[in-house]
Amino acid sequence: xxxxxxxxxxxxxxxxxxxxxxxxxxxxxxxxxxxxxxxxxxxxxxxxxxxxxxxxxxxxxxxxxxxxxxxxxxxxxxxxxxxxxxxxxxxxxxxxxxxxxxxxxxxxxxxxxxxxxxxxxxxxxxxxxxxxxxxxxxxxxxxxxxxxxxxxxxxxxxxxxxxxxxxxxxxxxxxxxxxxxxxxxxxxxxxxxxxxxxxxxxxxxxxxxxxxxxxxxxxxxxxxxxxxxxxxxxxxxxxxxxxxxxxxxxxxxxxxxxxxxxxxxxxxxxxxxxxxxxxxxxxxxxxxxxxxxxxxxxxxxxxxxxxxxxxxxxxxxxxxxxxxxxxxxxxxxxxxxxxxxxxxxxxxxxxxxxxxxxxxxxxxxxxxxxxxxxxxxxxxxxxxxxxxxxxxxxxxxxxx
Numbered sequence: 001x002x003x004x005x006x007x008x009x010x011x012x013x014x015x016x017x018x019x020x021x022x023x024x025x026x027x028x029x030x031x032x033x034x035x036x037x038x039x040x041x042x043x044x045x046x047x048x049x050x051x052x053x054x055x056x057x058x059x060x061x062x063x064x065x066x067x068x069x070x071x072x073x074x075x076x077x078x079x080x081x082x083x084x085x086x087x088x089x090x091x092x093x094x095x096x097x098x099x100x101x102x103x104x105x106x107x108x109x110x111x112x113x114x115x116x117x118x119x120x121x122x123x124x125x126x127x128x129x130x131x132x133x134x135x136x137x138x139x140x141x142x143x144x145x146x147x148x149x150x151x152x153x154x155x156x157x158x159x160x161x162x163x164x165x166x167x168x169x170x171x172x173x174x175x176x177x178x179x180x181x182x183x184x185x186x187x188x189x190x191x192x193x194x195x196x197x198x199x200x201x202x203x204x205x206x207x208x209x210x211x212x213x214x215x216x217x218x219x220x221x222x223x224x225x226x227x228x229x230x231x232x233x234x235x236x237x238x239x240x241x242x243x244x245x246x247x248x249x250x251x252x253x254x255x256x257x258x259x260x261x262x263x264x265x266x267x268x269x270x271x272x273x274x275x276x277x278x279x280x281x282x283x284x285x286x287x288x289x290x291x292x293x294x295x296x297x298x299x300x301x302x303x304x305x306x307x308x309x310x311x312x313x314x315x316x317x318x319x320x321x322x323x324x325x326x327x328x329x330x331x332x333x334x335x336x337x338x339x340x341x342x343x344x345x346x347x348x349x350x351x352x353x354x355x356x357x358x359x360x361x362x363x364x365x366x367x368x369x370x371x372x373x374x375x376x377x378x379x380x381x382x383x384x385x386x387x388x389x390x391x392x393x394x395x396x397x398x399x400x
Contacts, residue, residue, distance in 0.1 A: 006090070014085035017092060023083040028054070028094060029102050031208060032075045033239070043071060047079065047094070050207045056081075058096040066098035073240060074208060075110055076102040109208050113215055116242055120217075125224045131248040132229040137263050138197030140167045142228070144187035147172035151204050151233075151254040158258035163265040169196060175203040180213035185222040192226045198261045199228050201243060202254045205236035214241040223247055233257025361385040373398040 004012070017023055030047030037043055041060030046053050056079065058067065071077070081096040120126060141159070145151045147170065159166055171187035174180040184201065191199050201223070203211070213219065214234045223230050223246045232247035233254040244250040251257035362370040363383050370376055376395050384391040 007087075010085065010087045010090045013090075014087050017083060017085055020083075025080070026083060026094075027078060027080045029076070029078050030054070032071055032073050032077055035071050035073050037071075043067075045071060047077065048207075050210070055091070055093040056096055057093060058099060062097055066096065069101065071099065074113060076208070078102045109212060109215075113208070113242070116215065116217055116220075117245065120220055120242065120246065125220060126245045130224075134229050134231065134249050134260065135197045137268065138166060138261065140169065140194075140196045141261050142169045142171065142191035142194065142196045142199040144171050144173050144184055144191065144199065144201040145203055145254065146175050149204060151175075151202060154253075154255040155200060155258040158255050159262050162259070162262045163268075165265065166262050169194065175213055176206070176210050177213075181216035181219050184213055184216075184219050188219075188222045188226055188230070192228045196228055199226065199230045200233060200254070200257045200261055201230060201247070202233035202251070202257055203235070204254065205239055211235050211239060211241055214243040216242075219243055220246045231257045231261050359386075360391070373400060 028047065030049055030053075033046045033048055033053070035043065035045040041063065043058045043063070045056050047056055048054075058081075078100050079094060079096045080098045081094055083092055083094055085092045124130065143152065143155055145155070152170065156168065159168055169191060171191055173183040173187040175184065188199065188201065201214075203214070205211075208215075211234060214232070220242045223232070223243060229248045231249045231251055232241070232243045233251035233256055234241045234243055236253060249260060251260050361384070363385070364370055364376065365381060367383075370382060376382065376398065378395055378397055380395045382393045382395060384393055
């Protein structure tokens with residue numbers, strides 16, 4: 001068996017398709033979905049029917065002659081072009097040469113869709129300001145969809161996984177064919193009276209005919225009139241209905257609608273735990289700050305209290321007394337020193353101090369000092385004071 005690299009395999013398939021005469025010039029009718037105008041001028045889109053879809057591209061150079069209208073999701077178109085393989089990704093796509101609107105029943109439905117969308121838009125049914133907020137933690141959720149099928153099972157599965165405590169209320173509506181719109185309206189009105197938190201409406205994907213019940217004007221007005229917030233989850237991601245525009249919130253699929261309507265209980269519990277942890281930390285921080293502030297105030301109060309003031313003043317008085325005593329002692333010491341110096345000086349100048357060395361102080365009876373021999377006569381009684389007493393003497397003579 002011959003082996004191929006991925007590149008050679010893709011190249012072989014590309015050459016095989018390119019050599020097919022039918023695929024070199026083919027016309028395909030389908031509904032546009034996921035239409036994107038590229039900044040370089042190319043248009044990338046997908047066409048689909050009830051069973052399949054095909055990726056398509058119209059390059060900028062083909063648009064001038066091959067396209068006469070603005071392409072939008074939901075339009076039924078006829079494409080003429082070639083099928084080729086994009087070798088790098090190993091996928092085939094339809095390269096459009098000309099694109100025109102298909103003039104059949106689907107084209108008429110699209111025209112009706114556009115007319116009703118414009119009408120309701122001008123009336124304000126799509127305005128963001130009138131849309132009601134979706135409750136974050138619902139307890140009761142209503143569902144308007146078929147009782148059988150993938151949509152209800154998807155919603156139930158999502159609900160059980162995210163929050164099994166939420167109660168689901170199903171209104172089994174007809175979602176396709178004659179009378180479907182009326183049952184959808186009845187379901188919305190019935191559940192709206194039950195005081196539910198949120199209502200989900202929708203169904204699985206399909207063609208524009210399959211989804212047409214959700215494009216009916218009576219459904220749009222029932223959604224707008226409801227007091228309960230409504231989430232529309234109709235079709236697949238590429239599908240759009242009038243109900244999507246009027247609803248308070250649009251979801252790409254019924255499963256996504258359940259995701260938006262029902263909170264994740266595990267995440268909610270984790271948030272609650274995180275909030276509690278944050279609150280505990282915040283409270284601990286506030287308590288620490290309060291204790292610190294209280295301690296500061298207590299210290300300040302102690303400093304400013306009469307007892308503290310009196311204590312401080314008593315301490316200041318004691319310090320002042322000690323200082324005064326030290327000053328007085330210093331001054332007394334200095335005075336004593338000065339007095340001793342003065343005494344020493346005075347003693348040096350005192351006559352009695354000189355008597356120590358053999359000198360004496362002579363005075364007469366009148367105690368006047370005898371300063372001259374002429375002041376005494378023979379026989380006078382004199383007193384001679386020496387350092388340790390007085391000697392009484394009698395003059396027996398004088399010499400000059």
